[in-house]
Amino acid sequence: MTNGAQALMKTLVDAGIEVCFTNPGTSEMHFVAALDGEPKMRAVLAMFEGVATGAADGYARMADKPAATLLHLGCGLGNGLANLHNARKGKVPVVNIVGDHATYHVKYDAQLQSDIESVARNVSPGFVRTSKSTGELCQDAADAVTAARGLPGQVATLILPADVSWSEGGVPCKTPAQSPAPVADDTTVKATADAIRNGRKTAFLLGGRALREPGLIAAARIAAHNGVTLFAETFPTRIERGAGLPPVERIAYLAELATLQLSEYDNLILVDAKAPVSFFAYPDKDSYLVPDTCKVHTLATPEQDSVASLNLLADVLGARNATPVVQPAACPGRPRGKLTAEKVCKAVGHLLPENAIIVDEAITSGLMLNALTAGAPKHDLLTLTGGAIGQGLPNAVGAAVACPDRPVIALIGDGTAMYTIQALWTMARETLNITSIIFNNASYSILNVELERVGAEEAGDKAKSQLDISGPVVDFARLAQGMGVHAVRVTTAEEMAKALEYALNNPGPHLIEAVVPESLNGVKRKVLPWLLRTLPSLPRPVSKALKKKIAP
Amino acid sequence: MTNGAQALMKTLVDAGIEVCFTNPGTSEMHFVAALDGEPKMRAVLAMFEGVATGAADGYARMADKPAATLLHLGCGLGNGLANLHNARKGKVPVVNIVGDHATYHVKYDAQLQSDIESVARNVSPGFVRTSKSTGELCQDAADAVTAARGLPGQVATLILPADVSWSEGGVPCKTPAQSPAPVADDTTVKATADAIRNGRKTAFLLGGRALREPGLIAAARIAAHNGVTLFAETFPTRIERGAGLPPVERIAYLAELATLQLSEYDNLILVDAKAPVSFFAYPDKDSYLVPDTCKVHTLATPEQDSVASLNLLADVLGARNATPVVQPAACPGRPRGKLTAEKVCKAVGHLLPENAIIVDEAITSGLMLNALTAGAPKHDLLTLTGGAIGQGLPNAVGAAVACPDRPVIALIGDGTAMYTIQALWTMARETLNITSIIFNNASYSILNVELERVGAEEAGDKAKSQLDISGPVVDFARLAQGMGVHAVRVTTAEEMAKALEYALNNPGPHLIEAVVPESLNGVKRKVLPWLLRTLPSLPRPVSKALKKKIAP
Incomplete structure (x- = not known):
């Protein structure tokens, strides 16, 4: 006989989920017990749920596939919420398994009873499901994995009532292979190519998976061939960088700086990224950071294959064989003296x-x-x-x-x-x-x-x-x-x-x-003078523009 | 000129809120800046939101009035959720001030944007409000305080957009005095008295504020006069106990034990408490712990004044002048040897x-x-x-x-x-x-x-x-x-x-x-033998019944 938890474990492993970051309680004990039946599932215990969810995020960024989390009811999910939020914003796949009371126990409003689905919606708007029966559980799990690992990656939350977990009759289920993400269509590629050819100054804003080596190389070929600037989103999920890779300038956290970075461009082409907005709102400052004079185009949405789209664009522009500019190797010297x-x-x-x-x-x-x-x-x-x-x-x-x-x-x-x-x-x-x-x-x-x-x-x-x-x-x-x-x-x-x-x-x-x-x-009283200190990390043109602006 | 945050601070202090447990971020900076204008408001910083919310819970349990929390957007609230859940279940008043992005910034879906109201509903189903304007803010705050400190106490969440906080035009507002809670009506009191008089064996289940000295004394007078047993809910919000106070037996955490505790009674009278249910569900075990043979009555709901209701009942029963049994002073000796x-x-x-x-x-x-x-x-x-x-x-x-x-x-x-x-x-x-x-x-x-x-x-x-x-x-x-x-x-x-x-x-x-x-x-393999170890902490009749049941 196979109970729900055992079948779920098998379904997850079959779908390629091999790590579960856990902080379990009583309602998850059957899932915990099922761990020994699946040698391929590694369980990594955390002493706080925010560690488990943040670890699942970090794992998926590097493994390019989701881990599971195992969380204890609404409160455990709450403790893990902040890092699930980071995963959601980073388009990172995570499969949450959140234990719940047995279905028949809910009506008694016991101490740990709370509205788990409401909390989950904050971080996994695209997939929240409470499994209704042991028979349906594995299909629910397969659906959760499919939702999580599609493009864009997302947090999927499967709520697992204790009796659905412990009842017999679990039937493991295959998760369908991930369907390939669509590529930008010809019209879009052509329009983007036209914008690049006709624009005075054009920049790419690269995000998501476009910031890995293949995307960077493709974009850098276009940059070399067509004089396009490469920007990356402010907080990349994962960016490959260093000697031998094309360098790309991140949009600054400070709106004041970001506005300057973008001020010279009349075309901004989004590749798995959104147009820059201010992190917070500030009195009398704009939230939207793209200048009115700059036209925003989208080559690839987060739902699309950004690398294939960039390569297609390179073909249309004749840039496929251009030599990308790469970062030369150069390390700073060993630091000395008082620590800063x-x-x-x-x-x-x-x-x-x-x-x-x-x-x-x-x-x-x-x-x-x-x-x-x-x-x-x-x-x-x-x-x-x-x-x-x-x-x-x-x-x-x-x-x-x-x-x-x-x-x-x-x-x-x-x-x-x-x-x-x-x-x-x-x-x-x-x-x-x-x-x-x-x-x-x-x-x-x-x-x-x-x-x-x-x-x-x-x-x-x-x-x-x-x-x-x-x-x-x-x-x-x-x-x-x-x-x-x-x-x-x-x-x-x-x-x-x-x-x-x-x-x-x-x-x-x-x-x-x-x-x-x-x-x-000592430089808190004025923000702009403080920005001066950040100049060495910025590319020359921005530094120049900024220095001019804040010169006394 | 008074901005929203300054007026809010004054409104809170006027309503008797004198402590704010904080973990602020950028969107709360005007509230933070307003602290210096209100000498009566103490701000206690925490390095994690769960500390701030749990502290607000502990404060209100002892001060009998709410503290405020200051939390940073949906993620800060998420981090504080577990302890707000505890406050909710304990009927403890808390006023959450959750900062949000400026109203006009929300549409840009910046990094920290999330659905705060959804998360808040998990812990403050009775009061979640996003303040829409600086002019309305203080009335919103007064409403939040009123909702929080009524009976039963609850968590009220006021979401404070940054521009509502920083804009000028704040007008402090008076929070109406708390209206007295209603007392059990005569019919209920009479029916309860009849049940006590006619029942074979009756127990009170005391919860909430009935577990403070006045409630315990009132219940203990009835216990002494009418032979009623006193139980307390399993996890009291705050119970006054020790030498000189009426002792009261808590319903056990383990369902197996709780069932035994309740097995002898044919009447259970709830006073600001709910009928005992199992903490978790277990295969083939009941969730509801009151035996079929026991009738449940409600003297006072959490919305009512439980102490006044108990005193009224004591009057009807002629128990008002009965001498309550109190706990004699008795301390254990100084422990020696290997630590346990x-x-x-x-x-x-x-x-x-x-x-x-x-x-x-x-x-x-x-x-x-x-x-x-x-x-x-x-x-x-x-x-x-x-x-x-x-x-x-x-x-x-x-x-x-x-x-x-x-x-x-x-x-x-x-x-x-x-x-x-x-x-x-x-x-x-x-x-x-x-x-x-x-x-x-x-x-x-x-x-x-x-x-x-x-x-x-x-x-x-x-x-x-x-x-x-x-x-x-x-x-x-x-x-x-x-x-x-x-x-x-x-x-x-x-x-x-x-x-x-x-x-x-x-x-x-x-x-x-x-x-x-x-x-x-070493006693994990069987639960019942383990229970034996807990016997010394149980009252005699339960121990006896349990010993009989688990004797080999």
């Missing part, structure tokens, strides 16, 4: 090994990361796609599970690290090859900037204390040690480089607590 | 000072807590009302903020502590007089029981590893020290008692990591 956030990034750029995965949730402390790793050996970069902080450490867990042979380096702000600090425990439990670098500046530094940007300059001491996490200063090395992760605290650039070298030479989880001053210290 | 969870509870019972607040989220390790503190000096006990673990440490934060003159002792399981471990940082930041005792048994021990109870005995090593958090064992003392909380790790009963003594004599946050074996170690 910039020197931490410099150490990473100096030491980055071939084929690393960088997870960037360093917020203000990571301002210089892009510039300082631009010519480093080829690597993947994962970023904060949905803006819900607490993504970095869990994402690193998932990336390391997906790619056990690649070193993972997670750069995380101190404030943001605390949301899902429990990820360190899973890193230790699974002996994952992750080096977490925590920038400890004892501040929600970005909020000091934002406080001013929203025009709330009248802020007094009480307000400022809400952005200050220096009383007490968190000792991240101790937190890591408390969860079984080797950790050191560094205060000089020399120590930083040495610690990173050690970590990279000795696989297994490490944490480096980098004690740094705020990157924006 | 029971000895930790014994140390608490031995040393508990007058007027303490105990927060119990010790799960299996706390089995003996009730018995060992029954005759301790008067204290309040707060429990896990909604079953969403991670409530204890944040609840302690809120209780300590509400009652700065009372010592707070939080007893927390290791698994559960990790969900909201960031609460320790807020304890240090605010120098709260809390002693957190973490039972470190390196296991999700309750799930070992549940795995068997749901009939999943075939569980293999992979399944069992999902309940095992021993690799690595978390070092809670280190975690606490990393967040600025004084901490010790104890392995003997003598060390435990000494550490608790020290903590109680030296106000300020402390953490005691009690290394204990699993309470249920």
